[in-house]
Amino acid sequence: xxxxxxxxxxxxxxxxxGPPMRRRPRHWSGRARRDFFVFLALALPNLVLIxxxxxxxxxxxxxxxxxxxxxxxxxxxxxxxxxYVTFFSSNDATKVLGTTADFVKKYPNTARAVTxxxxxASKWIDASLQNKMKMAETVADKSYIHTSVDAxxxxxxxxxxxxxxxxxxDPNHMKFYNDGLVNFPYLSDGMWFITQHKRWGLIKExxxxxxxxxxxxxxxxxKDAAAATKTPLPKDVMRTSKxxxxxxxxxxxxxxxxxxxxxxx
Numbered sequence: 001x002x003x004x005x006x007x008x009x010x011x012x013x014x015x016x017x018g019p020p021m022r023r024r025p026r027h028w029s030g031r032a033r034r035d036f037f038v039f040l041a042l043a044l045p046n047l048v049l050i051x052x053x054x055x056x057x058x059x060x061x062x063x064x065x066x067x068x069x070x071x072x073x074x075x076x077x078x079x080x081x082x083x084y085v086t087f088f089s090s091n092d093a094t095k096v097l098g099t100t101a102d103f104v105k106k107y108p109n110t111a112r113a114v115t116x117x118x119x120x121a122s123k124w125i126d127a128s129l130q131n132k133m134k135m136a137e138t139v140a141d142k143s144y145i146h147t148s149v150d151a152x153x154x155x156x157x158x159x160x161x162x163x164x165x166x167x168x169x170d171p172n173h174m175k176f177y178n179d180g181l182v183n184f185p186y187l188s189d190g191m192w193f194i195t196q197h198k199r200w201g202l203i204k205e206x207x208x209x210x211x212x213x214x215x216x217x218x219x220x221x222x223k224d225a226a227a228a229t230k231t232p233l234p235k236d237v238m239r240t241s242k243x244x245x246x247x248x249x250x251x252x253x254x255x256x257x258x259x260x261x262x263x264x265x
Contacts, residue, residue: 201265
């Protein structure tokens with residue numbers, strides 16, 4: 001009997017569906033509404049501060065990088081991405097040979113010899129197209145940069161692409177020696193790096209920019225190496241450079257320059 005009843009129940013067709021369940025509308029309690037407004041009151045000022053003091057200066061700096069202007073000038077010309085193209089295809093975007101001051105003091109002959117070797121190698125690369133191709137093949141190896149030879153030799157030949165479909169041949173292509181102008185440790189370059197330390201809070205007060213640059217950029221070591229390799233010296237230890245944001249840097253007023261950035265620490 002029990003088995004028959006179970007069989008009957010299992011084979012009976014299901015009955016008609018019941019009415020759908022209606023969900024009660026969700027209402028905020030007075031406490032939840034109060035907590036939400038308290039959250040807005042606490043969060044909105046912080047969001048406004050972040051927008052004003054972080055994102056607004058960042059967007060402004062991006063805008064200024066599309067202008068051709070000089071610090072203190074009342075007028076500017078929109079140049080689009082030309083500043084970026086100039087920066088990434090310029091001879092001024094270089095690498096640095098650096099050691100500690102203790103190393104130079106302990107091994108002065110080695111410091112001069114290494115610097116002289118860099119000058120000789122740079123002179124050799126610029127001497128001929130064949131030398132440039134040989135250099136590209138050497139540094140493209142997986143032991144060094146690990147890339148294709150074409151990725152290097154096209155830049156060396158002055159053939160550039162901006163990633164937006166534009167390609168061009170630049171007569172002011174990459175140079176490694178250029179009659180001794182490339183590798184000289186200009187004091188203005190060293191001072192610029194110190195201004196960035198001040199800008200980003202790595203140092204709190206304005207230092208003696210020129211004095212520190214003289215300590216770091218060891219022109220005396222370079223001059224000894226230049227004399228040994230018969231490398232010409234530039235006329236001045238300072239130089240003028242137009243940077244990616246369109247501002248001209250010449251090292252004359254590093255304090256004013258370091259304080260001029262809207263985006264800083």
